[in-house]
Amino acid sequence: MNAITLRVKGAPGFRVDASTLLPSALAYLSTDELTRLELQGAGERCALGELFDIARADANTPSLLVEGDARWLDRIGAKLAEGRIEVHGDAGDHAGMGMTGGALHVHGNAGAFTACEMQGGRLEVRGNTGDFAAGALAGDMDGMSGGTLVIHGNAGARLADRMRRGTVLVAGNAGDFAASRMVAGSVCIAGKTGAHAAYGMRRGTLVLFHEPRIAPTFTEGGHGFDVFWALFTRMLAREMAPFATLDSRALPRRYAGDLAVDGRGELLIAKR
Incomplete structure (x- = not known):
């Protein structure tokens, strides 16, 4: 090799x-x-x-x-199934698109549609990403359906749009419509989010450090997830420093929704 x-x-x-x-x-x-x-x-x-x-x-x-x-080189790592790719600099659009395995590390910024329709593997971006990271291509119904996306900087709008499975971690901020139309999976954002977080959410988990404007189609309440939270925070602490400050014993405030679409997702506002 x-x-x-x-x-x-x-x-x-x-x-x-x-x-x-x-x-x-x-x-x-x-x-x-x-x-x-x-x-x-x-x-x-x-x-x-x-x-x-x-x-x-x-x-x-x-x-x-x-x-x-x-940054002019698009689709780096698209359909990656095995092996490792590293980019020491900025990458273009569609980095890691549809990857099913292996590892892609970008030691810089990545463009729009990073990890779009990703199915497996691990994609790590040390800088920022553009819009629609972990989302779906235009006209498609499914976004990310497996794997792990770690963003050490900020994410653009429509992060994890139509996400179905997998894990997305963002150390910085995210733009408007984070986790919009989410079907399943876990998204954690340590920074602030733009407008309409979890819009049209059906299932899945969105963890936030900063409380956004909660839509009236989300209702507060819920209990019995203390074991999940203890295990989840332990995993987050291993991934990146901002999540290591979470208190696994202090349960977050929980909102369920989006009730406008008969959604059963959960929006967790974490305590540090």
Whole structure:
């Protein structure tokens, strides 16, 4: 197996689709084949060697490292099933789209639709993400349905829209309509949220550190989730520092809803 490093030469002036750059597929290509590998651009095709300096080394598992500002490189890690991808810089839109396994780490910012329709694996963003992270593509009914998305910065609007399963953790703030139309799964936001949090929520759990404006279609109350809360806070504390301040013995205030859609989700306002 090979560990492949791609060092950005310079921005090409158009957006490039990186969905074919999967570690398990690239590991069996020669350096010459890698250099000539064609990527789809905006209305044109370009060779991998025109965009990156390529290096490789032996490794036990297939991996890919992208070094440099690659905010023009879309769909990094799309459909990733195994192996590891790291981006030391910014990534484009649709990072980790539909991934089912493996790990994708972005040591910078990621664009819109990060982890959209993700099914498994782990995606970690050290910076911020754009709108519709862990959401659904336009016209699709299902957002994220498995795996873990960890955002150390801020998330844009419509975070976890139509989410069906999995875990989303945000250390910073989130935009409007966080967890909108959520069907199942867990979303935790340590910072503040924009307007209409949990709009149209049917099931699932949204944990917030800062109380938003609670819609009248949510009702306060509920008990009997102390064991769940103790286990959940223990998991959160292992993930990132902001969640380590949660008191597992102090139960959060609980709201159920969204009753406008006969929803049975829960909105938990945590105490620290």
